[in-house]
Amino acid sequence: MQPKGSGEIPEETVRVARAAFPKGSLAIRVRDELGVLFTDEQFAGLFAVRGKPAWSPGRLALVLVLQFVEGLTDRQAAEAVRARIDWKYALALEVADPGFDFSVLSEFRDRLVSADGGQPVLDGILTAAREKGLLSRGGRARTDSAHVLSAARDLNWLELVGESLRAALDAVACSEPEWLSAHALPDWFTHYSTRIEDSRFPKSQAKRAEVGRRIGSDGMRLLEMLWTEAPLTLRALPEVELLRKLWIQQFHLVEGEVERRDPKDRPPGAQRLVTPYDPEARGSVKRDTFWDGFKVHLTETCEPGTVHLVTDVTTTAATVPDDRMAAVVHAGLARRDLLPDEHWVDTGYANAQTLAAAQRDHQVALHGPLKSVTVPHARGEAAYGQDAFTIDWDNQHVTCPNGVTSTQWHQRRSEDGLPAIRVRFSPADCRTCPQLRACVNSPKAQRREINLKPREEYEALQQARKLQQTDEWKDRYKIRAGVEGTISQAVQACGLRRSRYRGLAKTSLQHQLTGAAINLIRINAWLTGQPHARTRTSPLAALRPAA
Numbered sequence: 001m002q003p004k005g006s007g008e009i010p011e012e013t014v015r016v017a018r019a020a021f022p023k024g025s026l027a028i029r030v031r032d033e034l035g036v037l038f039t040d041e042q043f044a045g046l047f048a049v050r051g052k053p054a055w056s057p058g059r060l061a062l063v064l065v066l067q068f069v070e071g072l073t074d075r076q077a078a079e080a081v082r083a084r085i086d087w088k089y090a091l092a093l094e095v096a097d098p099g100f101d102f103s104v105l106s107e108f109r110d111r112l113v114s115a116d117g118g119q120p121v122l123d124g125i126l127t128a129a130r131e132k133g134l135l136s137r138g139g140r141a142r143t144d145s146a147h148v149l150s151a152a153r154d155l156n157w158l159e160l161v162g163e164s165l166r167a168a169l170d171a172v173a174c175s176e177p178e179w180l181s182a183h184a185l186p187d188w189f190t191h192y193s194t195r196i197e198d199s200r201f202p203k204s205q206a207k208r209a210e211v212g213r214r215i216g217s218d219g220m221r222l223l224e225m226l227w228t229e230a231p232l233t234l235r236a237l238p239e240v241e242l243l244r245k246l247w248i249q250q251f252h253l254v255e256g257e258v259e260r261r262d263p264k265d266r267p268p269g270a271q272r273l274v275t276p277y278d279p280e281a282r283g284s285v286k287r288d289t290f291w292d293g294f295k296v297h298l299t300e301t302c303e304p305g306t307v308h309l310v311t312d313v314t315t316t317a318a319t320v321p322d323d324r325m326a327a328v329v330h331a332g333l334a335r336r337d338l339l340p341d342e343h344w345v346d347t348g349y350a351n352a353q354t355l356a357a358a359q360r361d362h363q364v365a366l367h368g369p370l371k372s373v374t375v376p377h378a379r380g381e382a383a384y385g386q387d388a389f390t391i392d393w394d395n396q397h398v399t400c401p402n403g404v405t406s407t408q409w410h411q412r413r414s415e416d417g418l419p420a421i422r423v424r425f426s427p428a429d430c431r432t433c434p435q436l437r438a439c440v441n442s443p444k445a446q447r448r449e450i451n452l453k454p455r456e457e458y459e460a461l462q463q464a465r466k467l468q469q470t471d472e473w474k475d476r477y478k479i480r481a482g483v484e485g486t487i488s489q490a491v492q493a494c495g496l497r498r499s500r501y502r503g504l505a506k507t508s509l510q511h512q513l514t515g516a517a518i519n520l521i522r523i524n525a526w527l528t529g530q531p532h533a534r535t536r537t538s539p540l541a542a543l544r545p546a547a
């Protein structure tokens with residue numbers, strides 16, 4: 001790379017752009033108002049010291065964001081650099097600049113992926129917005145997640161195992177063709193030479209099961225040969241490794257025969273492979289939506305009267321639960337000095353741990369509906385629920401409504417491995433208590449037991465539960481709903497719902513660029529005086545009588 005910087009805009013480019021766009025355009029306005037967003041030096045670490053000179057990476061970063069603003073393909077984006085005067089203005093290029101071949105964008109994305117370069121692109125815009133006074137510290141932020149479909153097409157079970165075997169055979173054929181010619185069974189050429197399509201399988205369940213067993217046996221035989229009589233290099237092929245993992249997950253031997261595993265006997269969703277073409281995609285479900293792919297968490301500022309900017313974009317496997325992400329989002333925001341004072345989130349993000357950790361580690365007030373507790377005694381509202389007991393944290397005992405004091409206080413780990421406290425009353429006290437049956441859950445229990453979270457988490461949870469009962473909190477919580485409009489904008493304008501690329505790292509880069517593009521769109525709307533979109537109300541809903 002030979003740093004050039006984005007430099008001054010050539011005079012001729014300014015003259016032509018002003019004449020062609022007398023009212024400006026997004027690209028022109030962004031350059032005029034935010035200045036140079038990315039410099040070549042920012043990306044110097046992605047390039048070797050020696051080698052062919054690269055096209056300016058600072059300009060390429062801006063091209064990637066503008067590409068997402070307009071939802072263009074690589075070819076269309078390269079064409080826009082060559083042909084559009086407003087893009088040349090934003091990139092500070094001469095009118096006659098021929099641009100670059102579209103394949104340069106793909107190569108640059110690969111470099112960004114290898115160095116987690118999507119974050120600096122998003123941050124470059126946030127830094128410029130802060131310098132312009134469009135982004136301030138603290139205030140309120142909101143977060144929600146969206147499901148993202150893998151770039152690979154959905155496969156049913158027969159296609160999954162058949163395509164995985166076909167991909168492994170193709171990889172072996174490329175690497176050691178002579179070995180495979182000598183060892184392949186004759187009917188492998190019939191069954192696995194072309195793509196596995198569901199339409200080629202029989203319709204009846206019995207015959208489909210037979211095909212599944214045949215694929216399972218063929219895969220098992222190939223794996224046995226690869227591990228006993230093949231060159232060692234073949235075992236290291238990614239397609240072979242995927243086949244090995246998938247066969248462990250999907251098949252087992254029953255009396256020497258290869259059989260499909262029962263669904264209950266398969267590994268948890270976080271480990272389960274769903275396609276041979278994207279080994280990092282996972283299957284998940286949220287309410288009535290099932291999907292294979294990833295999940296993205298978008299965080300944006302939401303103070304009224306300001307431009308709402310996306311401050312954090314985090315992509316995970318589809319199976320990572322939302323309650324693990326509050327801490328991750330806060331750490332990312334803290335690293336970049338973007339923490340809000342209040343963080344409003346959807347159901348699933350807030351629990352005792354995340355409420356306490358947000359306050360303790362970042363002084364952020366996390367607000368999100370808590371999951372309902374299904375056990376009446378733990379919920380606290382039953383006659384002998386937890387709320388009826390008095391906890392003395394300092395002396396480590398609990399007093400029941402009958403005035404009896406607990407005798408055991410044990411620090412332990414819950415089934416999820418989290419710190420917990422088990423409090424027990426003495427059987428001698430409880431057995432003779434007339435309230436025993438109302439106090440305990442199990443008909444055979446001879447004494448009361450209470451499971452508590454650590455004090456900090458317990459108190460954070462109690463405080464949040466009380467707060468969430470109030471009308472004021474319910475009214476303030478309405479601000480969270482606006483982030484759904486952001487997700488909708490990202491889906492419709494930037495194609496967020498389906499990954500353009502394969503693998504978590506590239507999908508994550510896509511989402512960072514999407515966040516950066518939304519910010520440019522919003523800054524442009526702010527500068528041109530376009531009001532925030534309002535939540536639509538249907539004609540029927542508008543007629544709803546006041547409560």
Ligand code: SF4
Pocket residue numbers: 384400401402403404425429430433434435436439440447448
């Ligand atoms: S059963 Fe035990 S803990 Fe419950 S009220 Fe009676 S004495 Fe108290």
